Amino acid sequence: MLFNSIDFAIFLPIVFILYWFVTNNNLKLQNFLIVAASSLFYGWWDWRFLSLILFSTLVDYLVGIGLSKQENKHKRKVLLWTSILVNLGFLGFFKYYNFFLDNFITAFTFFGTEIKSNSLNIILPVGISFYTFQTLSYSIDVYKRKLEPTKDFVAFSAFVSFFPQLVAGPIERATHLLPQFYKKRTFDYSKAVDGMRQILWGLFKKIVIADNCAEYANLIFNNSADYSGSTLVLGALFFTFQIYGDFSGYSDIAIGTSRLFGFDLMRNFNFPYFSRDIAEFWRRWHISLSTWFRDYLYIPLGGSRGGTWMKVRNTFAIFIVSGFWHGANWTFIVWGALNAIYFLPLLLTNNNRNNLETVAQGKFLPSIKELAFMLLTFGLTVFAWIFFRADNIGHAISYISEILSPSLFSIPKFAGMGRALTIIILVVTFVFVEWKGREGQYAISNLGIKWKRPLRYAMYYAIIIAIFWFGGKEQQFIYFQF
Amino acid sequence: MKKFIIKIIFISLPILLSILFMEILLRNIPNDYELKKEYLDEHSSEIETIILGSSHSFYGINPDYFSTKTFNASHISQSLNYDFEIIKKYQNNFNNLKTIVLPISYFTLFGKLEAGSESWRVKNYIIYYGLNSSKSLTDYSEVLSNRINVNIKRLVSYYVLGNSAISCTRLGWGTSYNSKNARDLVESGKTAAKRHTRDDINSDKSQQIFNDNILALNSIIKWCKDNNHKILLLTPPAFETYRQNLNLEQLNTTIKTTSEVCSNYDNCTYMNLLSDTNFVSKDFYDADHLSEIGAKKLSRLINEKIIEMK
Numbered sequence: 001m002l003f004n005s006i007d008f009a010i011f012l013p014i015v016f017i018l019y020w021f022v023t024n025n026n027l028k029l030q031n032f033l034i035v036a037a038s039s040l041f042y043g044w045w046d047w048r049f050l051s052l053i054l055f056s057t058l059v060d061y062l063v064g065i066g067l068s069k070q071e072n073k074h075k076r077k078v079l080l081w082t083s084i085l086v087n088l089g090f091l092g093f094f095k096y097y098n099f100f101l102d103n104f105i106t107a108f109t110f111f112g113t114e115i116k117s118n119s120l121n122i123i124l125p126v127g128i129s130f131y132t133f134q135t136l137s138y139s140i141d142v143y144k145r146k147l148e149p150t151k152d153f154v155a156f157s158a159f160v161s162f163f164p165q166l167v168a169g170p171i172e173r174a175t176h177l178l179p180q181f182y183k184k185r186t187f188d189y190s191k192a193v194d195g196m197r198q199i200l201w202g203l204f205k206k207i208v209i210a211d212n213c214a215e216y217a218n219l220i221f222n223n224s225a226d227y228s229g230s231t232l233v234l235g236a237l238f239f240t241f242q243i244y245g246d247f248s249g250y251s252d253i254a255i256g257t258s259r260l261f262g263f264d265l266m267r268n269f270n271f272p273y274f275s276r277d278i279a280e281f282w283r284r285w286h287i288s289l290s291t292w293f294r295d296y297l298y299i300p301l302g303g304s305r306g307g308t309w310m311k312v313r314n315t316f317a318i319f320i321v322s323g324f325w326h327g328a329n330w331t332f333i334v335w336g337a338l339n340a341i342y343f344l345p346l347l348l349t350n351n352n353r354n355n356l357e358t359v360a361q362g363k364f365l366p367s368i369k370e371l372a373f374m375l376l377t378f379g380l381t382v383f384a385w386i387f388f389r390a391d392n393i394g395h396a397i398s399y400i401s402e403i404l405s406p407s408l409f410s411i412p413k414f415a416g417m418g419r420a421l422t423i424i425i426l427v428v429t430f431v432f433v434e435w436k437g438r439e440g441q442y443a444i445s446n447l448g449i450k451w452k453r454p455l456r457y458a459m460y461y462a463i464i465i466a467i468f469w470f471g472g473k474e475q476q477f478i479y480f481q482f
Numbered sequence: 483m484k485k486f487i488i489k490i491i492f493i494s495l496p497i498l499l500s501i502l503f504m505e506i507l508l509r510n511i512p513n514d515y516e517l518k519k520e521y522l523d524e525h526s527s528e529i530e531t532i533i534l535g536s537s538h539s540f541y542g543i544n545p546d547y548f549s550t551k552t553f554n555a556s557h558i559s560q561s562l563n564y565d566f567e568i569i570k571k572y573q574n575n576f577n578n579l580k581t582i583v584l585p586i587s588y589f590t591l592f593g594k595l596e597a598g599s600e601s602w603r604v605k606n607y608i609i610y611y612g613l614n615s616s617k618s619l620t621d622y623s624e625v626l627s628n629r630i631n632v633n634i635k636r637l638v639s640y641y642v643l644g645n646s647a648i649s650c651t652r653l654g655w656g657t658s659y660n661s662k663n664a665r666d667l668v669e670s671g672k673t674a675a676k677r678h679t680r681d682d683i684n685s686d687k688s689q690q691i692f693n694d695n696i697l698a699l700n701s702i703i704k705w706c707k708d709n710n711h712k713i714l715l716l717t718p719p720a721f722e723t724y725r726q727n728l729n730l731e732q733l734n735t736t737i738k739t740t741s742e743v744c745s746n747y748d749n750c751t752y753m754n755l756l757s758d759t760n761f762v763s764k765d766f767y768d769a770d771h772l773s774e775i776g777a778k779k780l781s782r783l784i785n786e787k788i789i790e791m792k
Contacts, residue, residue, distance in 0.1 A: 005618065005619070005620065006618075006619040006620050006623070006626055007618070007619050010619070020483060187483045187486075189483070189485060189486055192486050193486065193489075196490070222681070223676075457493065460493060461493075461497075464497060465630075468630040469629065469630050469631055470629065471629065471630075
């Protein structure tokens with residue numbers, strides 16, 4: 001079920017009413033309802049893959065119980081590795097089997113040995129990369145004794161399958177989300193109102209910004225050989241806002257929906273395009289994944305301790321794995337490596353933690369220096385997104401080659417320029433609203449709070465009308481494919 | 483809690499009422515789907531030849547030039563699964579049916595209405611034909627299937643300016659592609675060929691669509707055979723600027739597969755008119771659609787073939 005579908009618009013109020021009215025605030029019933037609703041939500045795509053989530057849940061639940069009873073170091077390790085292998089095994093099979101097979105065959109063919117291809121027609125289960133990492137965080141934290149294992153299977157199932165964040169995050173830590181399933185939840189009016197506002201803003205980002213930018217990003221990327229360098233730059237910019245609107249919009253809807261049910265999810269985006277360097281960008285983009293890799297990969301590998309070589313190795317490892325997490329394609333690996341190259345100079349010169357606070361805090365405009373660094377970081381990010389969006393490395397290289405040709409200085413031209421101009425104006429307005437609200441949890445978290453009711457409602461209606469005006473048929477979220 | 487729910491209702495009620503009002507107004511605009519469904523409801527028992535398919539037959543085959551009682555039940559972007567759905571819906575009423583004409587264009591085997599950019603048309607089959615063929619609730623609504631500005635334009639066009647939304651004759655032939663407003667054949671050839679070509683012909687998704695279409699095609703032919711009807715498969719003529727820009731793999735697969743499927747049934751005939759030299763530039767509205775002049779030519783040709791098939 002898509003957040004931006006009529007199905008979800010019917011599903012959500014029904015679950016909300018059942019949750020607060022029918023369960024009589026009984027914690028067990030509420031958790032059970034979450035599991036049932038999450039199963040329906042997920043099964044709407046493909047009910048067959050529910051068994052995969054159930055199996056993964058069962059394995060990690062039993063591993064947790066096993067770890068609580070086991071003091072023997074070796075046996076504890078075996079239990080942890082069982083969880084890791086099962087979860088990563090599923091992920092590896094569904095997501096990476098054909099990639100490794102194809103590359104293996106290509107490598108052998110290159111050395112003169114012909115091997116028969118046997119690639120499988122594998123359907124990627126929606127959200128597998130997200131819930132796999134979430135359950136893994138549980139097993140690892142229990143193993144490290146950071147978390148008491150749960151004996152409540154329903155609460156654990158609700159934690160793994162919690163529908164607002166099941167298919168595209170934020171990837172929650174067991175230490176943060178799981179305890180919320182044990183606590184009695186009471187309805188909080190201000191939290192619910194704030195949740196609704198965040199949902200509204202998330203829908204705006206997805207339907208108005210992302211889906212409309214997607215139309216032109218797809219047109220230009222899919223026919224890149226036909227366009228001038230300047231048009232290709234515009235295509236890359238459209239994709240830059242598409243992916244941001246799409247993914248951060250999803251996160252806003254997920255966080256807002258959770259708040260309606262009395263849950264707090266971690267923040268996933270913090271105005272990343274206003275970053276002054278790449279290190280800051282990565283503290284603000286897909287925060288739940290970056291911190292997951294930091295805690296469960298980068299730090300165990302030694303982090304930024306040790307010599308220069310160790311720092312370089314660990315940085316490349318985390319960025320390349322992060323790129324590969326997005327999909328079984330070399331384009332994602334290059335995208336990850338490119339970000340590592342951007343990041344390394346900052347790390348090696350100890351400048352990676354320079355910009356910890358929000359840019360131009362308390363001010364309306366940034367300084368010239370801040371603006372220059374923001375534009376530079378934004379430019380580097382847009383460049384990296386070309387690899388992320390391209391079909392393959394060759395496509396990315398030809399795309400970039402055309403950008404670097406004299407046609408860069410021509411006037412952009414593509415079908416539907418008139419409407420695209422409207423979308424560009426919308427994007428500029430969107431960036432302005434985001435800039436104004438950059439010190440809040442989300443762009444409109446404080447907007448209109450102190451306004452008189454008619455004016456505030458007028459703002460809500462303006463956003464709703466924009467959603468209907470610019471929205472078409474519901475479009476899939478990009479991150480579902482990861 | 484009470485306050486929250488009242489506020490939500492207070493904010494959403496005007497929106498819901500506006501949507502409902504718009505939905506009613508939109509559904510009351512007479513359209514091709516409603517018109518064809520009404521015709522089929524009333525006359526399906528009299529029809530001897532039925533034409534199915536997409537815009538190539540909608541604009542390219544005119545029942546007026548047939549010697550038997552013929553009806554054109556094609557619609558723009560109608561894919562094989564919807565052709566089959568229409569047949570199934572009226573299968574018990576086709577008492578006089580002798581022949582089905584089913585165009586297999588360059589894109590037919592590799593496309594599906596619900597999987598393409600024209601997927602907003604799915605609602606027409608659900609709302610007006612009463613087919614229950616979609617899982618998405620959006621497809622059950624006029625308002626939700628299109629952008630609101632498109633819907634407003636439709637409302638203004640019909641209710642304010644008094645324009646008709648019907649673009650076909652009573653017998654289902656599309657009239658808006660006329661030789662008087664014909665388009666540039668060179669440019670339209672390039673763009674249409676590109677639009678109809680699948681970049682990922684060998685991908686899992688394309689193969690799935692291809693397999694589904696072969697299944698639908700076999701089902702239609704088998705239904706005809708079981709009911710003693712003839713079926714004429716036809717690849718419609720296209721102008722050279724369109725043909726030159728086609729992907730050969732997709733084209734050859736289409737022609738080869740259609741011939742193979744057809745050869746398995748004795749009630750099936752396949753005519754490939756893609757490069758038919760009888761069709762010249764003045765017969766085309768654009769590089770892949772016939773004008774009224776070309777439609778007359780093609781309709782007569784098909785009619786002769788049907789007589790020959792008897």
